[in-house]
Amino acid sequence: MKFALFYEIPVPRPWEPDSELRAYRNTLEQAIAGDRYGWHAFWTVEHHFLQEYSHCSNPEVLYGAIAARTERIRLGYGVRLMPKPYNHPVRTAESVAVLDLLSGGRVDLGTGRCRAGACSRSPGRSRTRRCGAPPRATRAMRRWATSVSACARSP
Numbered sequence: 001m002k003f004a005l006f007y008e009i010p011v012p013r014p015w016e017p018d019s020e021l022r023a024y025r026n027t028l029e030q031a032i033a034g035d036r037y038g039w040h041a042f043w044t045v046e047h048h049f050l051q052e053y054s055h056c057s058n059p060e061v062l063y064g065a066i067a068a069r070t071e072r073i074r075l076g077y078g079v080r081l082m083p084k085p086y087n088h089p090v091r092t093a094e095s096v097a098v099l100d101l102l103s104g105g106r107v108d109l110g111t112g113r114c115r116a117g118a119c120s121r122s123p124g125r126s127r128t129r130r131c132g133a134p135p136r137a138t139r140a141m142r143r144w145a146t147s148v149s150a151c152a153r154s155p
Helices: 019-036 059-069 089-102 134-153
Strands: 004-007 041-045 074-081 107-112
Touching (some): 004 074, 019 059, 041 059, 074 089, 089 107
Parallel strands (some): 004 041, 041 074, 074 107
16 A cells, blocks of 8 residues: 655635745645655645635645655645646646656646636636647647657757
């Protein structure tokens, strides 16, 4: 049996000037402890525009900090939001590839679209445009990764 840590990174009210920093430091400390005690993986989700529920709008920055301080624990994108305007498929593939390289191959990627609530309320977009089709984005990532691999193998 494998055990993993899963984080939303809540920041409850009342907010103080260092509330956000404390939440991230606690999360980082727990990920390091998870690695030390043999937990299998550390996962977070990506959310935007939420007040108290989940303050993890840029997980790869957190994963980079965790990767630099750990040796074995896997790093998992619980859901990487793939439709625009959040994350372009090629930029996602690049970020995941660099993180995987620097972490020694410890990255797991899960993709998806935003939920119907606050996350999907990006300015100036209809729900249809905001919450596009992740399968298209995932196919674009695969095409990009395949072409990069082919270029890397070329003499």
